[in-house]
Amino acid sequence: MSGHTHPCCKIGPSILCADLSCLADECRRMIHSGADYLHLDVMDGHFVPNLTFGHPIVKCLRPKMPDVYFDMHMMVQNPEKWVESMADAGANQYTFHVEACEDIPALCRKIQESGMRVGVGLKPGTPVETILPYSDLFDVVLIMTVEPGFGGQRFMEDMMSKVQYLRTNFPDLDIEVDGGVGPSTIDVVAEAGANMIVSGTAITGATDPSQVIALLRNSVENAIQKSQLER
Ligand SMILES: O=C(CO)[C@H](O)[C@H](O)COP(=O)(O)O
Numbered sequence: 001m002s003g004h005t006h007p008c009c010k011i012g013p014s015i016l017c018a019d020l021s022c023l024a025d026e027c028r029r030m031i032h033s034g035a036d037y038l039h040l041d042v043m044d045g046h047f048v049p050n051l052t053f054g055h056p057i058v059k060c061l062r063p064k065m066p067d068v069y070f071d072m073h074m075m076v077q078n079p080e081k082w083v084e085s086m087a088d089a090g091a092n093q094y095t096f097h098v099e100a101c102e103d104i105p106a107l108c109r110k111i112q113e114s115g116m117r118v119g120v121g122l123k124p125g126t127p128v129e130t131i132l133p134y135s136d137l138f139d140v141v142l143i144m145t146v147e148p149g150f151g152g153q154r155f156m157e158d159m160m161s162k163v164q165y166l167r168t169n170f171p172d173l174d175i176e177v178d179g180g181v182g183p184s185t186i187d188v189v190a191e192a193g194a195n196m197i198v199s200g201t202a203i204t205g206a207t208d209p210s211q212v213i214a215l216l217r218n219s220v221e222n223a224i225q226k227s228q229l230e231r
């Protein structure tokens with residue numbers, strides 16, 4: 001047995017395709033269904049060809065659920081611009097895209113100093129090597145398994161080589177996967193070594209979200225257990 005503690009399984013529903021006019025109710029529905037955190041997709045119409053919401057909405061949501069972990073998926077140009085406002089709004093994790101960032105180490109430090117966990121996101125075309133020089137500066141790597149911008153797209157299985165590479169080289173790292181993840185794709189995600197699972201339409205569109213969350217969790221926990229026995 002090595003001394004590594006495999007990071008634990010966390011399921012974070014994306015509310016992108018939920019009824020955003022009832023955002024707080026939808027978020028509560030996810031938490032009551034067994035979600036560990038909420039994955040909140042911020043889109044600016046520049047980095048991705050779509051728009052969602054920004055820090056003013058997050059700030060209104062925060063007092064309605066003081067203890068819930070908010071993972072901000074920042075699909076925006078100039079991600080350094082919103083760090084203070086998101087921290088002030090009550091975000092817990094600030095996941096920016098390296099493709100949108102000019103100075104990765106400076107942004108990582110800025111996020112950390114503002115009290116949030118640091119997430120770095122990679123679009124499907126971005127190699128994992130891009131972030132390796134900064135591995136001391138981030139807490140989470142987000143591997144996109146669709147082109148960012150829209151929910152309900154098809155899962156890209158060939159992204160699993162990035163997850164495997166990261167899990168092998170960074171056993172303690174939180175590795176998050178986002179895009180097209182659901183009951184039919186979770187097993188390859190879990191076996192590759194991801195432990196933070198974002199799932200949108202598969203959870204919010206289900207008749208029983210708690211059943212889907214339990215299924216996703218079961219797959220990831222089994223894979224973690226298996227990998228620990230193999231050590
Ligand atoms: O970042 C995203 C899209 O850019 C969303 O988080 C993602 O697409 C989740 O939705 P689904 O599980 O339906 O793909």
Ligand SMILES: [Fe+2]
Nearest residue numbers: 014041073178
């Ligand atoms: Fe996302």
